[in-house]
Amino acid sequence: MDEWPDLPYERWRPTRDTLHMYTQVVGKLRLALSPFEPQWSNVPLYLTARGLTTSPLPFGSGTFDAELDLFDHVLVVRSSSGRLARVPLGGPVADFYRAVIDALGGLGVSVKVSELPSEVPDPIPFALDREHQTYEGEQAHRFWQVLARVDVVMKRHRARFRGKTSPVHFFWGSFDLANTRFSGRPATPPPGVDTILRYSEDAEQICAGFWPGDQRTPYPAFFTYGYPRPQGIELAEARPAAGRWVEEAGLFVLPYDAARTAPEPAEAVLEFLTSTYEACASRLGWSPDLVSAELQTPRTIG
Numbered sequence: 001m002d003e004w005p006d007l008p009y010e011r012w013r014p015t016r017d018t019l020h021m022y023t024q025v026v027g028k029l030r031l032a033l034s035p036f037e038p039q040w041s042n043v044p045l046y047l048t049a050r051g052l053t054t055s056p057l058p059f060g061s062g063t064f065d066a067e068l069d070l071f072d073h074v075l076v077v078r079s080s081s082g083r084l085a086r087v088p089l090g091g092p093v094a095d096f097y098r099a100v101i102d103a104l105g106g107l108g109v110s111v112k113v114s115e116l117p118s119e120v121p122d123p124i125p126f127a128l129d130r131e132h133q134t135y136e137g138e139q140a141h142r143f144w145q146v147l148a149r150v151d152v153v154m155k156r157h158r159a160r161f162r163g164k165t166s167p168v169h170f171f172w173g174s175f176d177l178a179n180t181r182f183s184g185r186p187a188t189p190p191p192g193v194d195t196i197l198r199y200s201e202d203a204e205q206i207c208a209g210f211w212p213g214d215q216r217t218p219y220p221a222f223f224t225y226g227y228p229r230p231q232g233i234e235l236a237e238a239r240p241a242a243g244r245w246v247e248e249a250g251l252f253v254l255p256y257d258a259a260r261t262a263p264e265p266a267e268a269v270l271e272f273l274t275s276t277y278e279a280c281a282s283r284l285g286w287s288p289d290l291v292s293a294e295l296q297t298p299r300t301i302g
Contacts, residue, residue: 004260005145007220009213012143014134016212019143020175021093021117021132025100026054026066026075027172028113033057039180039200044169047151047177051144052170056080059109066100070144073137075100079107089140093129119173119196121215143212146220146256147177150210153266154179157208157273163290176223178209181277183286187228201227206280208273210256217249222259222272225251226280236279243272252276 009016027045034042034057045052051070056063062080068089069076075087077100085103087096097115104111117123124131147170154168157179164182171178173196182205189201208224211217226233234245242258245251254272262268281290 004265005142007146009218012139015136015139018132018135019140023172024117025097030054032111032113044171070140077103083107090135092133097126153269160291176209176211180205180207220256222254223251224276230280230283239271239275240268
């Protein structure tokens with residue numbers, strides 16, 4: 001687990017795009033069944049020791065969860081009644097979607113989800129999507145290996161913040177692992193934005209995360225941004241030197257390859273997350289007291 005694997009975007013793009021749609025099918029279960037929380041905190045998935053999970057979802061008087069196991073390459077659905085169903089990963093999204101709905105029905109769970117993918121160009125309804133069908137298990141597992149390393153580092157970053165902060169969670173719409181810190185002050189979303197942005201940008205925040213690349217940014221990278229945009233943020237210097245402000249995206253970016261090839265990859269990522277947070281926080285007028293030195297586990301409890 002010491003090595004940070006490479007993740008060449010073009011090499012795994014077909015699997016990436018199919019896995020993205022699989023996560024959307026699973027993520028829509030959270031959207032449909034969990035109570036709404038500010039900034040959509042009810043909808044992400046969470047990293048596990050084997051993949052990504054919904055965590056327990058309510059249904060009737062019980063619960064169920066669904067985990068994308070990226071070792072055995074199967075979706076495992078578990079019910080609080082003790083029943084279990086397995087849906088293999090691979091093949092067209094349309095077939096996977098139908099198999100998931102059937103598996104839930106076999107467990108006594110009836111749920112209606114929006115079939116249109118979110119936050120992607122030219123979305124294809126799940127039931128009709130036979131375009132996304134490539135799934136190479138080794139590539140999907142490699143992605144999990146990267147997420148596992150990033151998740152640990154981002155949790156160290158999160159632990160230092162004394163204010164309101166989200167968990168480190170995986171947004172299946174934008175397909176990124178993220179953590180958001182909040183000042184407690186409200187913010188006004190830009191005029192004319194869609195529903196997702198209207199409810200995600202109604203609070204002052206500094207967000208950090210990792211994405212595996214997409215058509216617009218064809219390489220994996222770490223990112224940070226503040227909202228509302230801090231005045232003069234484009235003049236701030238990110239560390240390490242490979243980090244930079246990208247004006248067209250409106251955020252700081254550190255290419256994953258620059259971090260993974262550093263002498264200490266985890267420390268390089270933390271330096272980027274810390275330096276860019278400080279650049280945003282100082283310009284937004286956040287108190288320095290919101291961040292402490294890295295906390296140590298108490299030697300005794302009680």
